[in-house]
Amino acid sequence: GIQVEQSPPDLILQEGANSTLRCNFSDSVNNLQWFHQNPWGQLINLFYIPSGTKQNGRLSATTVATERYSLLYISSSQTTDSGVYFCAVFATDKLIFGTGTRLQVFP
Amino acid sequence: DSGVTQTPKHLITATGQRVTLRCSPRSGDLSVYWYQQSLDQGLQFLIQYYNGEERAKGNILERFSAQQFPDLHSELNLSSLELGDSALYFCASSLGQAYNSPLHFGNGTRLTVT
Numbered sequence: 001g002i003q004v005e006q007s008p009p010d011l012i013l014q015e016g017a018n019s020t021l022r023c024n025f026s027d028s029v030n031n032l033q034w035f036h037q038n039p040w041g042q043l044i045n046l047f048y049i050p051s052g053t054k055q056n057g058r059l060s061a062t063t064v065a066t067e068r069y070s071l072l073y074i075s076s077s078q079t080t081d082s083g084v085y086f087c088a089v090f091a092t093d094k095l096i097f098g099t100g101t102r103l104q105v106f107p
Numbered sequence: 108d109s110g111v112t113q114t115p116k117h118l119i120t121a122t123g124q125r126v127t128l129r130c131s132p133r134s135g136d137l138s139v140y141w142y143q144q145s146l147d148q149g150l151q152f153l154i155q156y157y158n159g160e161e162r163a164k165g166n167i168l169e170r171f172s173a174q175q176f177p178d179l180h181s182e183l184n185l186s187s188l189e190l191g192d193s194a195l196y197f198c199a200s201s202l203g204q205a206y207n208s209p210l211h212f213g214n215g216t217r218l219t220v221t
Contacts, residue, residue, distance in 0.1 A: 030206040030207070031205075031206055031207065033209060033210065035212075041195060041214070041215055041217075042212070042214055042215075043197060043199075043212035043215075044109070044212075045109075045209050045210060045211055045212070048208075048209035086150065088150075088210075090205050090206040093155075093162070093163040093205075094152045094155065094163045094165055094205065095140070095152065095205040095210060096152065097142075097149060097150040097152075099149055100149070
């Protein structure tokens with residue numbers, strides 16, 4: 001089956017720093033979504049991004065489907081950005097999640 | 108608030124018991140998905156329903172079953188519970204299918220089996 005790898009697995013930042021999270025997938029996919037799981041366990045859909053670039057405030061995402069990767073950019077990070085970021089790809093008949101990047105932002 | 112409602116929020120039960128988790132999708136969404144999140148397995152897809160019909164199946168155990176009712180709410184039934192079934196169970200919904208629609212998750216049901 002398709003493999004979804006995220007890097008880095010852990011990231012520690014000071015408030016105000018920028019970061020880039022990467023999602024690599026091993027096969028062609030129909031779409032890709034980014035999610036944020038906050039420290040309370042809630043999963044929030046950040047982007048539905050099968051290809052191209054999207055921006056939402058301090059967050060932006062780029063998917064290059066032909067090269068099988070997606071990037072999530074977080075600018076001017078805040079403590080509320082802490083949590084785990086997952087990418088998920090649709091392959092065959094289901095949405096498969098990566099293992100996540102755990103982000104900690106300190107004041 | 109995603110608009111997806113899951114009940115109960117927490118459930119504590121004993122091994123061998125049976126529980127039912129309930130999910131109400133966002134208004135207008137036709138697809139419902141169930142995922143299990145445990146510490147060592149990450150987010151695992153269990154099953155998907157679209158407009159009342161099963162559409163995709165993941166690593167769902169035979170002890171688990173689900174259905175989607177005519178009003179589009181869904182229930183996940185877990186029986187003969189084992190300690191290893193302790194996990195966070197998420198329901199998600201989308202307007203269409205997973206390949207062309209963003210998923211929106213409920214807050215989950217935390218199941219503890221003792």
